[in-house]
Amino acid sequence: MISILKKPTFLLFFLGNITSLIGFGFNLIAVSWLVLSETGSEFALGKIMASATAPGLIISFFTGYIIDKTNRKWLMVFLDVFRIITITSFLIFLQYNDFRLIYLYPVVFFMGIGNSLFWSTSQAFTQEIVSEKEYFDANKLLSASYQIGSILGAGIGGFIVHYYSPFAALWINVLTYLLSAIFISFAPFKKKVKKESSKNIINSLFKGVKYLKERVDITVMSTTTILSDVAIWGALSVLTISISIEIFDKGSWGYGVLDGMYGVGAFLSIIIVGHLTDNFSRRSVLQGCYLLGFISLHFSSIMPNIFLASLFFFILGININASRVITRTILMENINNKIMGRVQTVLGIYSRIMVVTSSLVTGYIIENYSIDSAVFFTCMHYFIAFLGISLVGKVWIKSREYLYGN
Numbered sequence: 001m002i003s004i005l006k007k008p009t010f011l012l013f014f015l016g017n018i019t020s021l022i023g024f025g026f027n028l029i030a031v032s033w034l035v036l037s038e039t040g041s042e043f044a045l046g047k048i049m050a051s052a053t054a055p056g057l058i059i060s061f062f063t064g065y066i067i068d069k070t071n072r073k074w075l076m077v078f079l080d081v082f083r084i085i086t087i088t089s090f091l092i093f094l095q096y097n098d099f100r101l102i103y104l105y106p107v108v109f110f111m112g113i114g115n116s117l118f119w120s121t122s123q124a125f126t127q128e129i130v131s132e133k134e135y136f137d138a139n140k141l142l143s144a145s146y147q148i149g150s151i152l153g154a155g156i157g158g159f160i161v162h163y164y165s166p167f168a169a170l171w172i173n174v175l176t177y178l179l180s181a182i183f184i185s186f187a188p189f190k191k192k193v194k195k196e197s198s199k200n201i202i203n204s205l206f207k208g209v210k211y212l213k214e215r216v217d218i219t220v221m222s223t224t225t226i227l228s229d230v231a232i233w234g235a236l237s238v239l240t241i242s243i244s245i246e247i248f249d250k251g252s253w254g255y256g257v258l259d260g261m262y263g264v265g266a267f268l269s270i271i272i273v274g275h276l277t278d279n280f281s282r283r284s285v286l287q288g289c290y291l292l293g294f295i296s297l298h299f300s301s302i303m304p305n306i307f308l309a310s311l312f313f314f315i316l317g318i319n320i321n322a323s324r325v326i327t328r329t330i331l332m333e334n335i336n337n338k339i340m341g342r343v344q345t346v347l348g349i350y351s352r353i354m355v356v357t358s359s360l361v362t363g364y365i366i367e368n369y370s371i372d373s374a375v376f377f378t379c380m381h382y383f384i385a386f387l388g389i390s391l392v393g394k395v396w397i398k399s400r401e402y403l404y405g406n
Contacts, residue, residue: 004137009129009187013073016183017122018145020080023176024115025153025259027087030166030173031108032241033252038101042242046363049237050356052108056116057352063120064208064345068338072125073189076118080181083114087174091167116352120344123328127337129189135332139325140270147270147321151263158256208342211335217396218334224388225327226351228290228320231381234358239374240313242366248306258300261310265317273322282326283393283403289323290386292316294379301375323385330402 005011031052035045066075090107097103122142130138160169212219244254276285293316300312335343358381365374392399 004130004134004141007129009189010126010138010141012183012187013122013125013129014141014145016076016080016180016187017142018148019176019183020118020180021146021149022153023149023173023180025149025155026157026160026169026173026176027111027153028237029154029157029161029241029252029255029259030169031104032237032255033161033166034099034104035101036241036245038099041363042238042366043360043363043368044101045241046238046359046361048104048108049234049359049363051105052112052115053233053352053355053359055109055112057349057356059113059116060345060348060352061205062345063117063348064205064342066117067121067124067344068340068342071189072121072128073184073187075121076125077181077185079114079118079121080177080184083111083118084174084177084181086110086114087170087177091170091174094167116348120348124337124340124344127332127340132333136274136325136329139328139332140273143321143325143328144267144270147263147267147317149263151260151267154263155256155260158253158260162251162253162256205342205345207339208344208346211339211343212346215334217392217399218331220388220396221327221392221399222331222347223350224391225286225290225323225385226347227354227381227388228293228323228385230351230354230358231293231378232320234355235362235374235378235381238359238362238366239371239378242371242374243301243309244306246366246371247301248309250306254306257306257310258313262313262317265314265319266321267317269318269322270325272318273325276322277326281404282330283389283399286323286326286389286403287386289319290382290389292319293323293382294386297379297382298375301372320382333402 005014031048032045035048036042039045086107090103093103126138126142127135157169157172160172212222240258241252241255244250244252244258248254250257273285296312296315296319300309300316303309303312331343332340358378362374362377365377389403393403
């Protein structure tokens with residue numbers, strides 16, 4: 001795994017990705033706190049989170065085409081600059097105007113476009129700069145960057161918001177995107193010229209659909225296990241801060257503790273996941289991860305204090321991130337790089353529809369029913385992922401190549 005970091009291109013991309021994700025952690029907690037302090041409404045927070053995801057859904061129709069037709073390195077640099085301009089414009093605007101919730105909607109809309117395209121591009125770029133035998137290690141390191149971002153962004157961001165202000169956290173967010181752009185811009189990379197070319201975006205999208213129709217096993221696995229990520233970006237984006245406030249009365253710093261401990265567990269998972277897949281089938285590991293995800297999230301909400309709850313978020317992080325590393329590796333192994341962007345487009349559309357739905361439903365449940373009901377709703381994301389991986393392993397013979405091997 002360390003040998004990949006000796007490659008200048010991957011190392012600089014890795015550092016850029018980490019700093020970008022640290023910034024996202026600051027952004028997430030700052031926006032969450034602005035909404036709840038202004039409205040006190042979890043459903044309003046759900047609508048903001050849905051608004052941040054919705055533009056990603058719209059641009060998803062073009063994502064694969066854009067990724068496959070542009071230089072992925074410079075696209076990520078452009079997206080860092082785009083996000084810098086978006087946040088800086090918002091902060092300068094607030095120097096002359098009092099904050100109102102309505103001002104946040106265009107900000108999260110444009111940030112949603114930037115985030116969505118950046119994350120999709122980073123995954124496709126990873127596949128382009130490493131060899132097939134390095135996919136698993138590359139995914140572990142890429143996943144590590146997400147977790148370092150979660151630990152530092154949410155953990156430190158929670159304290160910045162608590163002791164200073166959400167606006168201070170957003171200025172730090174601007175700095176992280178600047179550093180990300182610098183790192184990635186210095187990564188040595190030349191785009192490979194591809195002879196194959198889709199004539200238009202619709203044809204490009206249909207190629208992704210065609211592949212998924214031909215590989216029903218990959219389709220079922222993807223559409224069910226994606227719900228594990230949907231829980232993180234959808235339901236838990238509303239639920240985590242609500243657990244901190246409503247169950248433990250700890251505010252933004254409590255959110256930082258919970259999300260930070262999730263990140264620590266997820267970071268540790270990159271060390272553990274290789275040992276697990278060396279000794280057990282991928283199917284068994286994935287089933288265990290999703291069941292433990294269900295159990296740990298449930299127990300986190302019934303603990304007597306936030307520190308015990310954070311231990312279960314730590315366990316949640318280990319299991320859910322380990323499953324993410326495995327499923328992304330399976331996709332890279334089974335989807336040719338030439339059409340990866342197209343397939344990501346189709347899966348991205350589905351994923352963002354589910355994230356929007358998940359965040360809205362979670363906020364509505366908390367506000368109109370109870371936080372316990374919202375916890376159960378979120379737990380079901382992991383149970384459906386468990387059922388999906390169990391079904392694929394039983395029904396499709398071809399799945400034995402990637403689920404029962406290592």
